[in-house]
Amino acid sequence: MSDKLTRLALAGALALTLLAGCGDRRAEGAQGPGASPPPPLPVTTLTVAPKRIQVTLEAVGRAEGSREVEVRARVSGILERQLFREGDAVRAGAPMYRIERAPFEIALQRAKAALAETQARRERAAVEAARLKKLLGERAVSQREYDDAAASLAQLDAALQAARAGVREAELDLSYTSVEAPASGVAGRSLRSEGSLVGTSRDDGLLTTIVRHDPLWVRFSLSESEYARLRAGRGEKSRVAVRETPGQGGSASQLTGKLNFTGSRVDPQLGTVQLRAEFANPDSRLLPGQYLGLAVEIGETDAILVPQSAVQQGDRGSFVWVVGDDDTVAPRPVKTGEWVGRDWVVREGLKAGERVAVDNLIRLRPGAKVAPKPPAPAS
Incomplete structure (x- = not known):
């Protein structure tokens, strides 16, 4: 009986040894020097080249009427009748109120x-x-x-x-008992009702206001350095575009105007120079009091552009993935400027002819092999 048990134990030990040997050979086959490497990661690349772009200065301004006039009573008496509708356009000389004659x-x-x-x-x-x-x-x-x-x-x-x-x-x-509009524009809310006693003082003489919406003026300011760049560029001939209305969070359909006033002094507290732009506003799309995002075009220059999605943020600032001649990628620190449409202006870090990865960026690692492909044609 003991001989039989001994033979069974030896057979089991031999089987375990054979299984362990097979596992070691499989492990060697998976990790050995003959294993195939992972395939290159497909990425879309963009070959950068200088483009002619507009040089702009960004600013935020506040709209105001090109004429904002107070309509006041010039004699004292009972206000008999209001002859206009609040919020309607009025022409200069049109009757607005009648005072007892x-x-x-x-x-x-x-x-x-x-x-x-x-x-x-x-x-x-x-x-x-x-x-x-x-x-x-x-x-x-x-x-x-x-x-x-x-x-x-x-x-x-x-x-x-x-x-x-x-x-x-x-x-x-x-x-003067017939109060006429002193200027053309849009009438505001009437501050005196029919039957009220009006006078010529500052408190009881104001009846309403008239604001001219077309053209519309926008006041804004630039820093000393920005103003110097403006003067060195197109100066007072610079065009000004409305890019967005921050209060509404949307686009303003790229209204374009011109400068019609530049300040003659620097604000000693803010270090800024006051400017004013004029915009055609026939349909009253913009209203006085609105805050507007502005782009002041001061000239043109050559610049390298990359898509905003290609610019990553790291511990040391902005960088892009550059694809080398051997199709390996490496991070490249860059210094970006302003936006041009959906692209960043790259001021430092890239040269013409270099390739930049624009997708699959989260899977890239320094030295990784990639399979570059050209960007899809724009629709």
Whole structure:
């Protein structure tokens, strides 16, 4: 019995030894020097080359009407009627309000009566002065009597001028009862209701405002260095484009305008120079008070562009994956500038003719072999 158990134990040990040997040979076959390497990773590459681009300065500005006018009452009285609709466009000279006329019509009649009375007194004084002058020549009156008559005539001439000015003033006050638009534009909210007593003071004289939307002005500022670049480029002939409206988070359809004002001094606190651009705005797409993203075009230059997706961020800043002549990749630190459409401007780190990987970037490792392929044609 013991011999039988011994033979079974030896047979089992031999089987385990054979299995272990087979496993070692399989492991050697998988890890040995004859194993096939992994296939190259397919990546899309872009051969960079200089392109002619616009040099722009980015800024944020605030829109305002090219004319913003207060409509005020110039005489005191009861506001009888409002003659416009709030928010509608009005033309210069169009009637907007009517103030009660009766008190000013009465004042005009009184001024005309005073003028007529002064005119009559002046004519009588002129006749008297002429009569005394004739008598003075005949030595029938004294020089003093004639001088008094001449002085009275001169006083009445001055009074006549004052009476005429009074009539003119009364006519103006009567005309001011019709409040007309001082400029063309869009009428704002009416600040006084019909039946209100309005005056000429700062508090109770403001009736509404008119804002001209077309053209629209946008005020913005540039730093001293940016302003120096502007002056060295196209200067005041630079074009200004509206790129976006930050308040709405969207595009502004690339409205293009021109500079119509540049400041003559640097703000000592902010170190900036004030500028203003003018835009055609016939459909009131932009409104005064909006904040707008602006691009000031100051000239053209040659630059290397890469897609934004090709630029990665690492511990040492921005970098791209450059594909060498042997189709291996290596990270390359770059210094980027502004955006041009969907591309970055690369200021430093790349040369014309080099290939940059633009996809599969997360799977790349330094020295990895890749299979470059050209980018797909744009649709």
